[in-house]
Amino acid sequence: MTKLPSHVQRARRPEHKELRLASILEAARSLALEKGVRGVTLTDIAQAAGLHKSAVLRYVETREEIYLRLTAEGWTEWASALRAALGERTDGTVDELAEALSRTVVDQPLLCDLLSHVALHLERHVSAEAVLTYKLAALAALDDMAQACARFLPALDEPAARELVSAVSLLAGALWQISHPPEALARLYAEEPRLAHAVVDLLPRLTGSARALAVGLTA
């Protein structure tokens, strides 16, 4: 990546700080999409952003804070994609809702990858303030989606819709990891017929579970 001009590198003005932070987040996003969240270090991110590691730490607390910020962004984008997919309709079906909810999260591979890392890693290596900022953004997106789902499918009330979205987010995270195995495991899946049942096709599997949950929660 080309280095920024030196007046930006110093980043003394607020708008330059914003620019610097954005370039750090962008580097972290590209690297995670390329090789998976697990494999990206703070040093990788600093290099890709054209900065020293110590400079990166002037803008963020830890590697985990960077990915927690990207998870919050992912939730917000998921909510807005879902709103766009459901539109203004109030006569939706369970099948349509399950399909829209699953597709809009699967469309965001970085969010899917990040969802499993949040409780296991990301929330454990940041300040209380950073966790709070993340949680409030995720909860706002969850509320927003629950409202949109309940409006689209009036048989689903808002608390039930919140349960639905929350369960779909957890399943999306877990299923994403299973459906993106490391190379050695992918080879094993391909070669070993006894593992046929262990292979997961993310979107249909998630949509099936989302549909069952939505049926159960409206019953």
Added chain:
Amino acid sequence: MTKLPSHVQRARRPEHKELRLASILEAARSLALEKGVRGVTLTDIAQAAGLHKSAVLRYVETREEIYLRLTAEGWTEWASALRAALGERTDGTVDELAEALSRTVVDQPLLCDLLSHVALHLERHVSAEAVLTYKLAALAALDDMAQACARFLPALDEPAARELVSAVSLLAGALWQISHPPEALARLYAEEPRLAHAVVDLLPRLTGSARALAVGLTA
């Protein structure tokens, strides 16, 4: 832990090797129950088993293989606890099934903790042979549970029962991590009323989702 007698320490005979492996697994189990899977190193396990790290590596490939073996054991125990809970009945209800399925996994905190680590960590640091052994044990337990569920609740066919058990296992893993936050996050939950919705009570939450899934899958 007291050291084993020296003739066992050398573990030249097959029965001594079994004993040694069992003591390594037992040490790993106790440590994980005490401080969580994430926090246990191979050095911790070796110390607790009264062995040198190099000696441990004569019995297992890696720290991750130890925990993958314990996850396989956990699946088998879950299946047998579920069979015991469902008995010979063929007139079960969705509520009873959801309760039994959720309770029998929540009763195994080590399995719940391990479930999130499998795809994210454990399967990535062992040989193909170790993954295959694990997968076959987990799939056998899943089949066993699917049969038991379909027998208990005949409206649920076996493929649907397999989907139910699989989704409940993924949710149990994800919800366990969220409901066992680190100390700093637990404090934040207690102090911050805006996070009320983020607090998860594991058994009722899992039972609710299991019930919705079971209703949807029998509909």
